[in-house]
Amino acid sequence: MLLLSHVGFSFMEDLLGTLRARGLKGYVLSSLPEPQHQADRPAVLAGLADHVHVTSGHVLTARDVEDCLDRLRAAGEQVQCCLTVWEGYRHLMALANARLGVPDLDEKQVLDLRDKLTLRNRLADAGLSRGRASLLTPETLAERRSDGGRYFVKPVSGIASFGTFPLTADTTWGDVERITAEARSDTVYADVFTARPGPGTLNPDAERGDRPGMDFLVEDYVPGREFSFEVIAVDAEPHVVAVHEKCEVTETAGTVLENACVSPPVSLSQEEVAAGIHWVAKVLDVLDLDRGCFHVEARHTASGWDLIEVNPRVGGSLISPSVAALTGGPGLLDLWLDSLLTADRPDGFGATLRSLSFAADGTTPCRSATFFRVFFAEPGTIRAVGLNDDLPLEPVVAHVLLEPGDVVHSSSREVFLGQVLWRMDRADRDAVLPRLLPASEHAIEIVYERERG
Known part of the structure; x- marks a missing residue:
């Protein structure tokens, strides 16, 4: 491979x-x-x-x-x-x-998915999103900032949460230019922002004016609790292998930090999960996505489901190990790989997927539940960092990604410090989670060097 x-x-x-x-x-x-x-x-x-x-x-x-x-x-x-x-x-x-x-998605399908401006409006046209998006310019920024509505700003072709933030009355065009400058100088992320998602996705004749070298959009704010659907599609049949609820999301001035996830969701009824599975299937159908691995981010309110974005890949952080802990066997990476290796003989693999995935009625065959927390570093020099050994439940996965002496710089993208995953019996989750949630905040302990005056 x-x-x-x-x-x-x-x-x-x-x-x-x-x-x-x-x-x-x-x-x-x-x-x-x-x-x-x-x-x-x-x-x-x-x-x-x-x-x-x-x-x-x-x-x-x-x-x-x-x-x-x-x-x-x-x-x-x-x-x-x-x-x-x-x-x-x-x-x-x-x-x-x-x-x-x-068999895989074709190149154009992938590039079209990465054009979040066109994608949002395409799903709104199909009745699958209540929000719409516009290209962010100094003019549209001023209009949205003054009309009293709630809006969200993100790169048209971004990745992770770099440069994504809620629009406020204090947001200026200078903030957009600052984030653009950071993206241009970032070795890891620069190219995914500066390159256009694909030919024809934006008007090539539009006047750029003093727009920065990467395109941003401004969209109607999508309210509600945030979830992600982990999907493997084979021969136009989507299988929702897991649903994660983002039980802590922090929106800052320059990015959105997704701090903690639990699966299966704790705040949804079986009927609401079923409605979400049906909604995801309609989204993939409208977008003509008949095969592949998808991390579909969405929000839910009493009025139903709405889209954040469709990622044509496995979810980041501990999504794949979480799926492995839920199934007691394959993680999402394993299933994605299997879908590619068995593309010429999908029947047997489809049966395997069905045995692991949510049913249309919102029930799951998994008897386990998972909770994971992602830790982000603050600007500064790290003096000491390590895993806390005094936790109410032993983690099944623990990664500490930074070391003493590492220097963290201020940025509009998240800087991962580490991540920890726990598994528990689903029947015990409601008793375990209230204790684990606050204790997990200190699962990774970090000390920064004091600034010398």
Whole structure:
């Protein structure tokens, strides 16, 4: 299998471990890591993969992927499929799979999904979203800021939560320019913002005026509690493997931090879950998405379901391990990989998916529940950091991603400190969760260096 890695990361340890368990070779094509990781990260990958090729640029291109496939074919390797979890390379994965003859989304479908402006209005036209979006300009910013409504700002073609924030009376065009400057200087995220999602998605003749070098949209604020549907679609049949409720979401001036998730949801009735599954199926149908892995983010109110965005990939953070803990077997990465490897014989895999997924009536076969918390670092120099060993429930997954001496800079994107996942019997969840929620806030303890005056 060909795995596409962005700057040396993108869940490579998880993906390569999944391939090893299947007896498959893993070939990693990675863009150049950030300077602080260039000395060690390629060597780490080389110890895990059968072959690693690192390009000279921080961003992979279609030519990089095509050249890699040519080299593998010349070496006599039979590449079964290509996979990446980095959304900025999802269209390259589609391109590679098309060349390999593996059924997948096509490149245009992926790029269209990444155009959040057109996507929002397309679903509104279909009656599946109550909100609409407009291109953000100094004029539309002033109009929305003064009309008293609630709005949200995000990059037209963004990733993660970088540069996403609620519009307030204090928001200025200078804030947009500041976030743009940060994006341009960010090695990891720059390319996914500056490149347009695809040809024709915005009016090429529109007057840019003093708009920044990346496009933002302003959309009607979507109210309600936030959820995500983890979906594997095979032959136009979507399977909702899990539903996560985001029980803590923090909206700041420059980003949105998704702090904690629980699955199955605690605040939804079975009927509301069923309505959500039906709504997701209609969204995928309108968008003509008949296969692939999707992380569909949505909000729910008494008036029903509405969209945040459709991501054509596995969810980030601990979504895949959470699914594994729920099913007692495969995680979402495993299922996505299986859907690619069995694309020419979907019947047996479809039966497996149905046995793991929510039924149309909103019931789930899983007897477990999960809760995970993601931790974000604050600006400063880390003096000490580690996992708290005094917790009411032992975690099943714990990652501490930063080390003493690391320096965290102020940014409009989240800086991950670590993440911790717990599993419990679903029958015990309502008793365990009230104790675990407050205790989990201190699952990772961190001390910063004091500033010297």
